Amino acid sequence: MIEYSRQPHYLVAVDCIVFGFDGEHLKILLVKRGLEPEINKWSLMGGFVGPSESPDDAANRVLKKMTGLEGVYLEQMQIYGEPHRDPIERTLSVGYFALIDIHKYEAQLNDDYEAEWFLINDRPKLIFDHDKMVADARKKLRYKAALHPILFEMLPKKFTIPQLHILFEEVNDTKIDTRNFSRKITSTGLLIKLAEKDRTGSKKGAFYFKLDKKKYAANAQAFLSLVPNLKV
Amino acid sequence: MIEYSRQPHYLVAVDCIVFGFDGEHLKILLVKRGLEPEINKWSLMGGFVGPSESPDDAANRVLKKMTGLEGVYLEQMQIYGEPHRDPIERTLSVGYFALIDIHKYEAQLNDDYEAEWFLINDRPKLIFDHDKMVADARKKLRYKAALHPILFEMLPKKFTIPQLHILFEEVNDTKIDTRNFSRKITSTGLLIKLAEKDRTGSKKGAFYFKLDKKKYAANAQAFLSLVPNLKV
C-alpha cells in the first residue's frame, strides 16, 4: 500500500517563454540568472511555485515581477520533468509561453535580473533544458496561431494589415501571399478598420485596424485556418 | 536572492484518463482507489512520480501496472496544481489521456486496484478534481481528433469504416454524414482496404481496413480537418 509519507518530494518551478514582435522579427525575452548554479548565464524567466499559488499563479507572478505586465496572454505548454534536468536538486518545471506587446514592456530595474530581448533566431545558449523549451514553445505558438487568432496579442491596439502580415510570416517562417492573406484575415470579421493611417512605413500609409473585442472573445476558440498549406 | 534550500517541496503525481471504444460508445477506465483518503472511491488511475523517472515514465508505468498494456498512446494534457486539490498534502498532478484498444485490455487482478470500464456519459463521481480532468481530457481528445488521425488507436488493427464512423460521432457527440465521412477518411490515404469482411454487424458485411503505418507515421502531425463544421 502506498503511503503519502514515503513518497519523495520535489521542487516545482515555472519557466516562461516570452514572445514579442518588434515590427520585423520575432523575439524572446531572456534574463540573466540571479542564482547558482549557472549564475549570470542567460535563461528563461522562471521561479519556484510558492505554497499558496498554483503554477498558473506562479507564472503570472514571475511575469509581473520581471516585466511589470499583468493580464498577459499566457498558455501552459507542458511539464519538464527529467530527473536530472536541474543538476542541484530535482526540479520539475512547468513551461509556459507568453505573448506580449513589446512596446508595453518597460524594463524593470531589478538587482536579481537583467532582461533583454533577443531575436528568436539569434539568441545565446540557455541553461539546462531551456533551449528545448524555446523550441517547443515556438512549435506550439505556430500550431496555435495557425488555428486561433492569438497573434494580435503581440501587436499594439492599433495595427496595420502589413504589420500583421509580417508577423504571420515571421511566426510561420514562410512567405504568405499578400492578397490571399488580406482576404482571409478580413473575412474573419475580427478586424475593425479605423480612419487613421500609419504613415511611418510608407508614403501611402497603411490604415490602422483594431480588434473587435466581442468577436475576438467569441472566436478565441474557433478554428480559422489562417496559414496556407498548413503542415505542422 | 533565492536559494533552493528555502523552497517548499511537493508531491508530484500523474493521473491518466484512459479512453476506450466498445464499438458503440466511448468509455473510460476507472479504478477503486487503494489508499486513504477517499479509499475505495472511484478515481482515475494514477500514482506518484518516482525519483528516477519522468512524469511520462510514471504515466507509462501506471498504465502498464493497471492495464497490462505497454506502448499505449499517451498524451500529456496539463498540470493540476491548485494548492488544496489534495486534502492531505499538496500534490501536483500531471494529467494524461490515453487511447487504448478496449479489446487488448485484460483486467489485471490486483489487490490494490479494481478497474472497470464506464460509459463516458454515465460514470460515478470521482475524487478530488478528477471530474474536471475527465472533462478537460474529453475536450482535448475532441480537439486533437478533429485535426489528427489518432482515433485509430482505439480500434483493433482491422476495423471497418462504419466502426470508425460511429467512433467519430461518439467522440464529437454529433451526427456525421456517412457519405462525406467516407470520402474524407479515405482521401487521407491512410487506410488500406483488405479483402476480408466483417460479417458480424450486417448481412452484407463491411470491408476491413488497416492503417498504412508509414503514412500514419508521416501524417501523425498533419492537419486533416476530419470533422465537419468544426467548432471547438
Add this chain to the structure above:
DNA sequence: ATTATTAATTGTCTTTTTGACAATTAATAA
C-alpha cells in the same frame, strides 16, 4: 506642375474542398 517611385490596396479566375442530398449494391431472411 508633371512624373517617378514606393508600398498599400483591391480583383479575377481556376481548382479544390465542402456540405447537402439519395440511389445502388451485397448479402441474408422470408
Add this chain to the structure above:
DNA sequence: TTATTAATTGTCAAAAAGACAATTAATAAT
C-alpha cells in the same frame, strides 16, 4: 423470388483556397 438490412458509392452547388497582377494614394524628384 422477394423482402430486408446495412454498406457502399455518386452528384451537384456553394464555399474556400490558391495562383496571379493591376490600381491607388501618397511623397519625392525633375
